[in-house]
Amino acid sequence: MTDTINPTLRLPAHIRTSKPYQPGKPIEALAREIGVEPQAIVKLASNENPLGMSDAARAALIDAGAELARYPDNDCHVLLDALSRKLDVPATWLVAGNGSECVLGLAATAFLEPGRHALYAQYSFMAFVNAVQRTGAVHKVVPALEYGCDLDAILAAIDDSTALVYVANPGNPTGSFVPGDVLERFIAAVPSHIPVLLDEAYYEYLPVDDHYDSLAWVRRFPNLIVTRTFSKAYGLAGLRVGYGVAQPSLAALLNRIRPAFVVTRQAECAAAAALDDEAFLARSCAVNHAGLAQLYAGFDTLGLNYLRSRANFVLVQVGDATTANARLLRQGVIVRPVGVYGLPEWLRISVGTEEENERCLAALGAALES
Ligand SMILES: Cc1ncc(COP(=O)(O)O)c(C=O)c1O
Structure with missing residues (x-):
């Protein structure tokens, strides 16, 4: 999607200066970029429910x-x-x-x-x-x-x-x-x-x-x-x-x-x-609760600062988040850099299934080592 607006259009100033929403990178887009099947991608970028729907x-x-x-x-x-x-x-x-x-x-x-x-x-x-x-x-x-x-x-x-x-x-x-x-x-x-x-x-x-x-x-x-x-x-x-x-x-x-x-x-x-x-909702909350604990433990092992969260995502401080994000993407893991929020050192990671969290933590470890 282009971000350039035709300068000859007569627009209200607040529309001309508006910014597009930056969503999480779609799974298919990354799969194409790095040449893998979509199933190989872990997406923990948009605070979605890893169990899917009921x-x-x-x-x-x-x-x-x-x-x-x-x-x-x-x-x-x-x-x-x-x-x-x-x-x-x-x-x-x-x-x-x-x-x-x-x-x-x-x-x-x-x-x-x-x-x-x-x-x-x-x-x-x-x-x-x-x-x-x-x-x-x-x-x-x-x-x-x-x-x-x-x-x-x-x-x-x-x-x-x-x-x-x-x-x-x-x-x-x-x-x-x-x-x-x-x-x-x-x-x-x-x-x-x-x-x-x-x-x-x-x-x-x-x-x-x-x-x-x-x-x-x-x-x-x-x-x-x-x-x-x-x-x-x-x-x-x-x-x-x-x-x-x-x-x-x-x-x-x-x-x-x-x-x-x-x-x-x-x-x-x-x-x-x-x-x-209600059973599905209870399961979703339980998976989220366990997933947050898993991510916190993984961040502790990696020596990373993070903010305890009441939601289905967690903000973790990785230093140069742009570089860390690029390295995660190369490993097929999509998370959300939050520089646009004024938090350039942080990544927002949505809670996934146990396996997805595991892959994300392993990829994060590798991203911060390289
Ligand atoms: C704080 C907050 N409010 C609202 C929404 C909007 O969600 P939706 O439009 O999908 O209901 C989101 C989605 O990420 C959110 O994080």
């Missing part, structure tokens, strides 16, 4: 495949009914999107404009940055505290032009976590006319001791939007399904500006089935 989701997806000649249900009844039952919130409190990134973007579209600003922490997920950029609003980036969100500093940065606050918990790419009681006090302290989008893409992976009830906060705070996704623990990243939860007037606003038909029937049905497959 059998129940696959069966629902195949069933719904017969309906591809029809437009999807724009109101996503199958998915919203399933979520409504599961989360015990009325369907009118829900916003479905093609990935939770869609809902993050709807919030930016709804609340931001040039001259107003969005607040988020340093090292926040790049989709926040890109969503704000597309609106022409001002980015107000609050310095991180030990690689995590400094919520007091975010509160202190709020002023008359603040139009939206983004917080991810856990955060990507650092895996940082703010305990529920601290987060609740923060949300209560944000003036109620300023929307707060709490991104919980990795919520399902939280250890039981860290659980908190953000949906109870949605009931209390009319300015809160909680977003979640089926891309991570539910293993459906390729189908693109996520959702937001907010009080009905806020949910209705986001639904009003949502592009039509963004969630396919197939995605809706698979996601609804995935929600009910």
Whole structure:
């Protein structure tokens, strides 16, 4: 994809200066480059579920495949009914999107404009940055505290032009976590006319001791939007399904500006089935928990500094991450360098299966030796 824009096009400055999202390198692309079969590649770059999707989701997806000649249900009844039952919130409190990134973007579209600003922490997920950029609003980036969100500093940065606050918990790419009681006090302290989008893409992976009830906060705070996704623990990243939860007037606003038909029937049905497959979710979390421990132990053996993570990835400090990444790629291992986040010495490694983690650690050892 070219990154050069025709200079004669009349573009708003914020569109001209926007940057393309840099996704993890596709498996097929690396396989072609280094001349191996795709099956030989280990991809731990996009925080996907190494178990794939649940059998129940696959069966629902195949069933719904017969309906591809029809437009999807724009109101996503199958998915919203399933979520409504599961989360015990009325369907009118829900916003479905093609990935939770869609809902993050709807919030930016709804609340931001040039001259107003969005607040988020340093090292926040790049989709926040890109969503704000597309609106022409001002980015107000609050310095991180030990690689995590400094919520007091975010509160202190709020002023008359603040139009939206983004917080991810856990955060990507650092895996940082703010305990529920601290987060609740923060949300209560944000003036109620300023929307707060709490991104919980990795919520399902939280250890039981860290659980908190953000949906109870949605009931209390009319300015809160909680977003979640089926891309991570539910293993459906390729189908693109996520959702937001907010009080009905806020949910209705986001639904009003949502592009039509963004969630396919197939995605809706698979996601609804995935929600009910609790055994698969529990297995995914167990594999993730064991995989994090395996990666930490491997980094300890290699003498590498890393940040303990509450999500399905971990940030490890390797020195010259560009060189280390190139050497990993040559060994068929795809991870994510995070220089674009201002972390040029670090690699973000998604948790894989035991074998994938093993291969990644061995390749990392070799990459750092050579
Ligand atoms: C913090 C965070 N939020 C949201 C998302 C978006 O996920 P999706 O659009 O696949 O739901 C991601 C994906 O990596 C993420 O890391």
